[in-house]
Amino acid sequence: MNRITEEFNKLKTAKRGGFVPFIVAGDPDLATTKNLIVKLAEKGASVIELGVPFSDPVADGVTIQASGERALRNAISVEKILQIVDEVRREKCETPIILFSYFNPILQFGLEKFASEAAKSGVDGILITDLVPEEAGEFRRILAEKNLALIMLAAPTSSDERLRKICAQASGFVYAVSRAGVTGARNETSSAAENLVARLRKFTDLPIAVGFGISTAAQVAETWKYADAAVVGSAIVAEMMKIAANPDKVPNDFVERIGDFAGNLLPENIST
Template sequence: MTRLAPTFAALKSQNRAGFVAYVMAGDPDADTTLKMMKGLADKGADVIELGVPFTDPMADGPTIQRAAIRALEGGMTLKGVLGIVKRFRETHADTPVVLMGYANPFFSYGYAQLAADAAASGADGVICVDIPPEEDTEFRSALDANGLSFVRLAAPTTDDKRLPQVVAHTSGFVYYVSTTGVTGAGSGATGDISAAVARVRAASGLPVAVGFGVKTPERAAEIGKVADAVVVGSAIVEELAQNGVDQALHLAGSLADAAHTAR
C-alpha cells in the first residue's frame, strides 16, 4: 500500500477535499525543487506531483513547457528526479509523491528499473500522460510489482464506453482533466465537473482529483466542494518563476486552505 490510500482515507473521514500541488523537478535546480517540496508539504499539500522534465510535454501549456526546458538546461535527469524524492524523504516521511511525466523518459530508463528505483527513493506512484491503457501492461506490471500506484487520467472526452478501460487498472486516485486542452488553460463548468466526478468515482471506486486550469483559491474552493482533491500546477510553477519560492509557497498555502475548507 502506498501513502496515497491512507491520505485519501483520512481526507474522506474529515470530509475535506485534498490539495495536490505540482512542481517541476529541477526548475530551476534540484535544491530549489527540494525546498519547494518541503514547503508545499508544510503548507498543506496532501499529495505532491513531481514533474519529470521532457522536451515535448504534449499535455502541458506554456508555463510548464518553459519549466521543463529550464530544468533540462540545468541538467536535470530522471535519475536526478528520484534523487530529489530520496532527499525529500529524509525529512518528510508521510506526504505522498507521484511522478508525473511522459513515456519517452520512462521507457528510456527502463520500466522495471524505474519502478524499482522509484520505490526505493520513496515515490508512491506514477502518472504517465501518453501511454494509453491498451499499451501500458509492461509499465503497469512493473509498478505493481514494486507496490507503486499507476494513476490514470480521465477527461471530458472520456465517454461511458471508454471509461471502464481507463479506470480498470488505476490505483491511488483518478486524475480528472477538467477541460479539453493543455495545463493552465480554461477551467471547466462546475456543474459539468460535478457530474463528471460522480461518474468517474462510480466507475473506479477511487478518489477523483481535478486539475488543469485551477489558478485561484476561489476556483479551488469551487472544485473542492465536488471533488476528492484539487490539483494545481501551472499557477504555482509560474509564481515560482516570476517571484520566487516564498511567494510560490504563499500561493500554495492559500490554495490548500481553500480546498480544505471548501465544504
Template sequence: MENAFANNRLTRRFAALKAEDRAGLVVYVTASDPDLETSAQLLAGLPGAGADIIELGMPFSDPMADGPSIQRAALRALASGACMNRTLAMVKDFRKTEADTPVVLMGYYNPIDTYGAQRFAIDAAAAGVDGVIVVDVPPEEADEIQPVLAAHGVAFICLSTPTSDDARLPAILKYAGGFLYYVSVLGITGTVSAAADAVAAAVARLKRHTSLPIAVGFGIKTPQAAATVARVADAAVVGSAVIDRLAAGLDANGKPTPRAVPDTLAFVADLAQGVRGARQ
C-alpha cells in the same frame, strides 16, 4: 486495480481526508526547476504549506500535454542538468525528513523508457515514490509499465477526460490505482477552466464507475477555483499557477531571488486554505 495498494501513502492520505470530510490539495512542481537546490527547498516546504499530495514533474523536452508555463519549467530544469537519476534522488532525500506525504511522479514515457521501465519501477519504489502518471500512455499500452510498477507497490494513476465516455471508462479503470485524475478541460495545462457545474456532473458520473478518489486538475489557478473543485471532488490539482508563482521569483537571468521559494509556498498555503474551507 482499486484494492492493490491498500496500505500505501496515497490510500492512507485519502482515507484521512475522508475522515476529515475535506478534499485534498495536490500540488505539481517540476523537479530541478529552476535548479536542484531551489527545487529541493520548495519540495521540502510543500507539506508544511498545506500540500496533501505532491506531483513531481519528470522534466522532458517535449511535454505535449502541458502549456507554456510547465514547458518553460521543464526547459529550465533540463538546462540545470535535470535527469531521471536526479529526480529520483530528490524524492529519496525528501523521504529523509517527510515520511507521510505521498509523492507522485508525473510526465511522459520517453524518459522512463530510456531509463528502463523495470529499473525505473524498482528505483522509484526504493526512493519512496507512491504513484506515477504517464500522460502519453493510454490503456491500450499500459501493459508496458503498469505491471512492473504494481509489482513494486507503485500505483499507475490514470487520466480521464471530458471525452472519456461510459464505454471508454472500463478500459481506463482496468489499470487505475491510487486515484483517478480527471482532466477537466480539453487541451493543454494552464489555460481555460471548466465550469463548476460541469466538474460536479463529471465527478458524479465517475463515482458511479469507481470507488477510487477523484482528483480534478487543469485550469485551477486561484484558491477560489480550488475551493470550488474541492466541494465536489476528492482533491484539486494545481500546477501551472504554482509554476507561474515560482517563475515570478526568478531574475532576468532565470536565477532564483530570495523570495522565490517563500512566495511560492505562501501561494500554496492560500490554495490549501481555500481547499480546506471549501465544505465548511
C-alpha cells in the same frame, strides 16, 4: 498501504478535500525543488506532483513548457529526480509524491528499473500523460509489484467504455482532466469536470482528483464539492517563473514565497 491511499483515507475521515500542487523538478534547480517539496508539504499539500521535464510536452500549455525547458537546461534526469525524492524522505517528510511524466523518459530509464528505484527512493506513484489504458497494462503490473500507483487520466471526451478501461488500470487515484486542452491556468473551472467526476464514480471507488485550469482558492473550494482533490499546476509554476525570472538569480526567500502562494490556494487559509 501506499502513502496515497493512506492520505485519502485521512482526508475522508476529516471530511475535507485534498490539495495537490504541481511543480517541475529542476526548475529553477534541483536543490530548490527539494526545499520546495518540504515546504509544500508543510503548507498542507495532500499529494505533491513532481513534473519530469520532457523535450516535447504535447499535453502542456506555455507555462509548463517554459518551466520544463528551464529544467532541461540543468540536465535533469529521472535518476536525479529520484535522488531528490530520496533526500526529501530522509528529512522525514512523508507527504505522498507522484511523478508526472511523458512515457519516453521512463521507457529509456527502463520500466523495471524505474519501478524498483522509484520505490526505493520513496516515490508513491506515477502519472504518464501519453500512456492510455490500452498501452498501460505491462507498466501497471511492474509498478504494482513495487506497491507503486499508476494514476490514470480521464477526459471529458472519454466515452463510458473508455472510463471503464481507465478505471480498470488505475490505482492510487484517478486524475480527471477538467476540459479538453493543454495544461494552463483559467479563472473558471469547466463545468465538464463535475459531469466527468460523476460519470467516473460509476466505474471506480478510487479517489478522484480534478486538474487542468484550477488556479484560485475559490476554484479549489468549488472542486471539493464534487471531487476528492484539486490539482494546481500552472498557477504555481507561473508564480515561480515570475519570482525567479532569471533561474540563475533565485531570491533567498523564494521557497518561502512560493510556499505562501501555494498555502493561499487552500480555501481554509483564505479566511484566516
